[in-house]
Amino acid sequence: MNRSKLFARQSELGLAARLAFRNLGRNRRRSLITGAAISFALFFAIILRSLQLGVYGHMVSTVVGSMSGYVQVSDTAYWPSQNLDYSLYEDQQWLERLRQDPEVASAYPRIQGFGLLSVGDRSGVAQWIGLSPEEAQSSLWQTRLASGSWESGPGSVWLGKRLAEQLQVEPGDSLVAMGQGFQGSVAGASWVLAGTLHMGNPELEKRSAIIELKDAQDFSGAYGMWSYVQITPQRREINQDPSAELGARHPLDGAHFLSWQTRMPELIQTIQADTTGGRVILFILYVVIGFGLLGTMIMLANERRREFAMQLAMGMRRGLLAGTVFIEILLLSLAGAATGILAGRIAVLILERYPLRLWGDVAAAIEQQGWEAILPPSLDWSISFTHAGIIVLIALIASAWPLRTVFKTSPVHR
Amino acid sequence: MTNQALLSVQNVVKTYESTAGPVQAVCGVSLELQRGAFAALVGPSGCGKTTLLNAIGGLDSVTSGRIWIDGTEITGLSDRKVIEFRLHRIGFVFQAFNLVPVLNAWENVAFVMELQGLGIKARRDRAYELLSAVGLSGKEIQRPAQLSGGQQQRVAVARALASRPSLVLADEPTANLDSKSTDKLLDIMHELNQKEGTTFLFSTHDPRVINRAEVLFQLEDGRLQA
Ligand SMILES: Nc1ncnc2c1ncn2[C@@H]1O[C@H](COP(=O)(O)OP(=O)(O)OP(=O)(O)O)[C@@H](O)[C@H]1O
Ligand SMILES: [Mg+2]
Numbered sequence: 001m002n003r004s005k006l007f008a009r010q011s012e013l014g015l016a017a018r019l020a021f022r023n024l025g026r027n028r029r030r031s032l033i034t035g036a037a038i039s040f041a042l043f044f045a046i047i048l049r050s051l052q053l054g055v056y057g058h059m060v061s062t063v064v065g066s067m068s069g070y071v072q073v074s075d076t077a078y079w080p081s082q083n084l085d086y087s088l089y090e091d092q093q094w095l096e097r098l099r100q101d102p103e104v105a106s107a108y109p110r111i112q113g114f115g116l117l118s119v120g121d122r123s124g125v126a127q128w129i130g131l132s133p134e135e136a137q138s139s140l141w142q143t144r145l146a147s148g149s150w151e152s153g154p155g156s157v158w159l160g161k162r163l164a165e166q167l168q169v170e171p172g173d174s175l176v177a178m179g180q181g182f183q184g185s186v187a188g189a190s191w192v193l194a195g196t197l198h199m200g201n202p203e204l205e206k207r208s209a210i211i212e213l214k215d216a217q218d219f220s221g222a223y224g225m226w227s228y229v230q231i232t233p234q235r236r237e238i239n240q241d242p243s244a245e246l247g248a249r250h251p252l253d254g255a256h257f258l259s260w261q262t263r264m265p266e267l268i269q270t271i272q273a274d275t276t277g278g279r280v281i282l283f284i285l286y287v288v289i290g291f292g293l294l295g296t297m298i299m300l301a302n303e304r305r306r307e308f309a310m311q312l313a314m315g316m317r318r319g320l321l322a323g324t325v326f327i328e329i330l331l332l333s334l335a336g337a338a339t340g341i342l343a344g345r346i347a348v349l350i351l352e353r354y355p356l357r358l359w360g361d362v363a364a365a366i367e368q369q370g371w372e373a374i375l376p377p378s379l380d381w382s383i384s385f386t387h388a389g390i391i392v393l394i395a396l397i398a399s400a401w402p403l404r405t406v407f408k409t410s411p412v413h414r
Numbered sequence: 415m416t417n418q419a420l421l422s423v424q425n426v427v428k429t430y431e432s433t434a435g436p437v438q439a440v441c442g443v444s445l446e447l448q449r450g451a452f453a454a455l456v457g458p459s460g461c462g463k464t465t466l467l468n469a470i471g472g473l474d475s476v477t478s479g480r481i482w483i484d485g486t487e488i489t490g491l492s493d494r495k496v497i498e499f500r501l502h503r504i505g506f507v508f509q510a511f512n513l514v515p516v517l518n519a520w521e522n523v524a525f526v527m528e529l530q531g532l533g534i535k536a537r538r539d540r541a542y543e544l545l546s547a548v549g550l551s552g553k554e555i556q557r558p559a560q561l562s563g564g565q566q567q568r569v570a571v572a573r574a575l576a577s578r579p580s581l582v583l584a585d586e587p588t589a590n591l592d593s594k595s596t597d598k599l600l601d602i603m604h605e606l607n608q609k610e611g612t613t614f615l616f617s618t619h620d621p622r623v624i625n626r627a628e629v630l631f632q633l634e635d636g637r638l639q640a
Contacts, residue, residue, distance in 0.1 A: 011531040022516035306511040313473055313508075314526055315501025411473045 012320050020327035034296050035336035038391055041289040042340025043347065045282055045387040047377070050348045051356070052278045054378035056238055056271045062200040062372065063267070064260040066140055069230030071243045072263065073098075076256050078228060079263060084113045084182055087225035088255055095229065098250045103242055105234050108135035109226040111216045115179025115187065117159075117209060119167050126163060126209040128177065130216020135230075141197075141210075147171060148195025154215060157191035160205035164196040171195055177209070182222040189219045201372055231257075238271060282387075286394060293398040297329070301405035312411035322406045326399060333395035337388040344384055351377045419482075420580060420613050421447035421470065426479030428465050428636075439465040441636040442479070447581075447615060447629070452607045454627030455617040462636040463617035464585055470615070471504050471583045472496040484580045501529055505574030505612075507584035512570035513558040519545060520554040523573045530577060544572035547609075548602045564595030568602060575606055584616035588623055600626045 024031050064070055072079070078086040090109070098107045112129040135141065136150060146161045148171035157175065159167070169175060173193045181187035191211065199205040217223050233242045247257035261268050311321055356375040357363070363373035428440040440462045447453055455463050468474040470481055472488045481489045488499055500506075505526075513522045523541035524532075532540075545554055548568040558566055567587055574582045584603075588596040600623060607614050618624060632639040 009531070011528055015525075015528050019514070019516060026516055307514065310508065310511055311514065312497075313471070313500070313506050314529070315497055316529055317497060320529075412468050 012317075013323075016320055016324040017327055019324045020331060023324075023328045024332060030296065030300075031332060034293065035332055035339065037289060037292055038333055038336025038395060039340035039343060041285055042337055042384075042387055042391050043343045044285065045391070046340070046344030046384050047347050047351070048278060048282065049383045049387065050344075050377040050380070051351070051375050052275060052378075053238075053380065053383065054376045056275070057236075057378055058200075058372075058374070058376045059267070059271075060238060060260065061236070062204070064264070065232060065236070066200070067204065067230075068260065068263065069228070070233055070236055070260050071231040071246060072228045072258050072260075073231065073247075073252060073255050074228035074258065075254055079258055082112075082227070084111075084180070084220055084222060084227065087111065087182070087222050087227055088229075088252070090224050090226055091252065094250065094252055098229070098231070098246075101246065101249060103234050103246060105232045106135075106138065107229055107231045108132050108138075109213065109229045110135070111213060111220065111222055111225060111227045113179060113181075113187075113220055113227075115177050115209075117163075117167060118176050118178075119169050119173065122167050124163055124166050125207065126159075126177075127207050128157075128179070128209045128211055128216060128219070130211055130213040130219075132213045136210075136212070144197045144199065146196045146198050148193065150195065152194040152212075154212070155189070155191050156194035156212065156215075158195045158197050158210040159193060160199050160208040161196045162202065162205040163207060163209065164193065166206070169193050177219065179220075181220045182225070185221045187220050189215075191215075238268075286390065289391070290394045290398060293395055294401060297398045297401045301402035304402070305405065305409055308406055308409045309411055312409065318407055322403050325402045325406060326396075329395060329399040329402070330392075333392045336395075337392050340391070341384045341388055348377045348379065351375070352379060419446040420449040420451070420484055421445075421615070422482040423466075423470065424480045424482075426466070426469055426481060427477045428462070428469060428474070429477045439636055440469070440476075443633070443636070443638050444479075445631055445638060447613065449613055450607070450611050451613050451615070451629050452604060452627060453613075453615045453629035453631065454624055455615060455631045455633060456619060456624050456627075457633035458619060461633045463633055465636075466633065467583050467585050467615070467617055470581075471506060472500055501526065502577065503580045505577070505579040505582040507567065507570045507574050507582065507587045507616075509586045509589045512573075513566055515558055518555045518557050519550060519561065519569050522558065522569055523576050525573060526577050540576055541572070544576060545569070547606060548572045549598070562595075564591050564599065567591060567595070567599055571599065571603055571606070575610060575612055578610065579612065581613045581615065584614065586617055586619075588618065588620060593622065596620070596622060 075086040075088055095107060095109065098104055109132055110129055112127060115126055115128050117124055117126045131141070142150065148158070159169070167175070171193050175191050175193060177189050177191055179187045197208065197210065199208055211219070217225065231246065233246070235242055241259040241261055243257040243259035243262070308321060312318065358373040358375065423443055423445045426440055426443050427438070430437045430439055443466060455466065457463055465474070469476045470483070472491070476489055479489070480487055483503065486499065488496060491499060514525060517525065520538060520541040523544055524537035527537045527540065542554060545551060548571055550565060550568055550572070553561065553565065558569070561569065571587070574584070588599055591599060603614060604626065606612060624630065
């Protein structure tokens with residue numbers, strides 16, 4: 001290509017961009033409506049997906065993340081009976097190595113079992129969990145405190161808020177704990193209530209009794225033992241499972257690494273069923289928007305047919321004319337997508353600050369299943385960008401119509 | 415072909431395929447046009463004027479026959495080359511819908527020059543010069559929608575001449591104009607024909623326009639009359 005031709009190409013591109021830009025302002029109302037349709041669809045998709053994925057994340061993090069763990073290292077016989085007799089022997093060196101792994105955000109050993117708590121003539125079944133001091137100091141547990149404090153001496157217990165209400169105890173009150181200990185022994189102790197906890201899940205709030213790991217080992221007679229080590233990996237997305245990888249890097253005799261997905265297949269099934277429903281709704285939305293855009297594009301193509309013919313007759317190359325139309329539609333869909341992302345983001349941030357709370361029967365049913373009846377959104381940017389990509393792609397596919405018109409229009413004037 | 419002729423049409427036939435069978439729109443037309451001519455193609459509606467002009471301008475293919483413009487046989491060029499040839503060598507004025515609605519008057523005049531890759535200064539100077547020549551000084555930055563039909567046609571004439579083409583083809587350029595605007599447009603076309611030496615071939619069935627032509631080609635039922 002010689003210089004003057006190269007110069008012509010540059011000049012052509014400038015012309016195409018200018019025409020595209022001005023064409024956007026030509027039928028301002030149509031451009032606005034089209035852009036708004038794209039924005040709105042994207043806005044809706046972002047909110048829907050953010051809430052959906054947010055709820056799953058919330059479910060997983062409350063039920064799995066803080067409790068049994070995204071990944072759990074336990075004796076190969078521990079799961080699913082969760083019997084104290086299948087405990088692990090403490091191995092601090094191994095634990096240290098595990099904590100050094102870049103994929104591991106945190107790793108905490110625990111020992112836990114079931115027992116009966118009583119105060120006077122009131123009693124309740126509790127799942128007691130012995131937390132290591134490191135875990136108790138983690139921000140997650142610190143922020144859960146509803147009353148009392150984390151400052152404590154030996155024999156302190158923190159109860160789920162609802163359990164404390166049921167037993168009618170306040171910080172400072174004593175409780176008697178009984179239960180089955182290690183290898184058939186009987187466990188018994190007297191604990192002092194140090195505080196009450198929000199557990200993020202009503203079911204957990206009704207049954208959790210938190211004590212220090214050392215106290216738990218003394219109580220159960222499982223000296224120097226852990227029920228399991230609870231690992232929070234860096235990658236916590238629902239579709240991520242680093243357990244096999246971690247297990248291969250940090251083997252422990254007689255133990256295995258189980259992901260929450262393996263331990264709780266019903267949770268994954270619930271999520272998958274639900275996410276399919278969401279995808280169907282979005283698919284329908286996109287089909288509707290897609291046909292809407294196609295209609296607009298057909299209108300646009302028909303309106304410009306004569307103009308296309310004239311420009312071709314003048315000696316404008318078809319490719320350049322097509323480029324002009326493409327740039328116009330690209331600009332329009334990008335502007336719509338940008339607005340949609342912005343509006344969606346703002347809405348998601350507002351929903352994060354003031355999460356939707358379900359009410360009535362739905363809320364009751366959800367709480368009965370053990371979930372807190374709120375809809376916290378996911379803040380994952382990839383949701384916005386994925387759906388922006390989808391809708392821009394739909395717009396560009398719809399642009400195939402006017403592009404086809406450009407390539408089919410004859411320069412002959414009629 | 416004669417060497418001096420700018421345009422030479424030899425035995426051109428154009429047959430349209432329609433649902434009612436083939437239609438012979440142009441049946442073996444031959445003509446020659448000298449450089450600098452101011453010529454009209456006349457005849458009743460449906461006699462094949464548009465068809466012939468489209469063939470000469472390379473907008474439409476011919477069924478048979480050959481067309482030379484300035485020594486190039488355009489009936490033998492590839493699609494790409496025809497577009498390139500049109501861009502550099504032929505100016506068009508149509509009956510209507512001549513202008514790009516989103517470009518203002520001078521940008522419309524400069525449209526072809528811009529496709530050719532001319533710099534903005536050269537384009538603007540030439541466009542302003544031509545707009546002044548067609549009597550539209552002061553209207554340079556108006557959009558087509560803000561111009562009258564006659565003014566729009568004058569912009570189209572200015573554009574057709576912008577890149578100094580060998581030949582300007584105009585298919586019924588005055589069909590939508592009143593008699594005053596028609597006279598004005600023809601004055602301008604004739605003046606540019608004289609001043610720039612551009613060859614004009616326009617079609618019409620308006621007797622007033624026919625009178626202004628220096629060369630006449632009479633078409634009837636797709637055949638040239640002597
Ligand atoms: N695309 C086409 N398909 C079939 N027949 C056509 C087509 N275009 C033109 N014709 C026919 O060819 C003949 C010549 O048409 P053309 O448009 O060239 O006439 P014209 O002289 O320009 O008429 P007018 O003065 O009305 O513009 C007419 O009979 C017309 O019906
Ligand atoms: Mg005609």
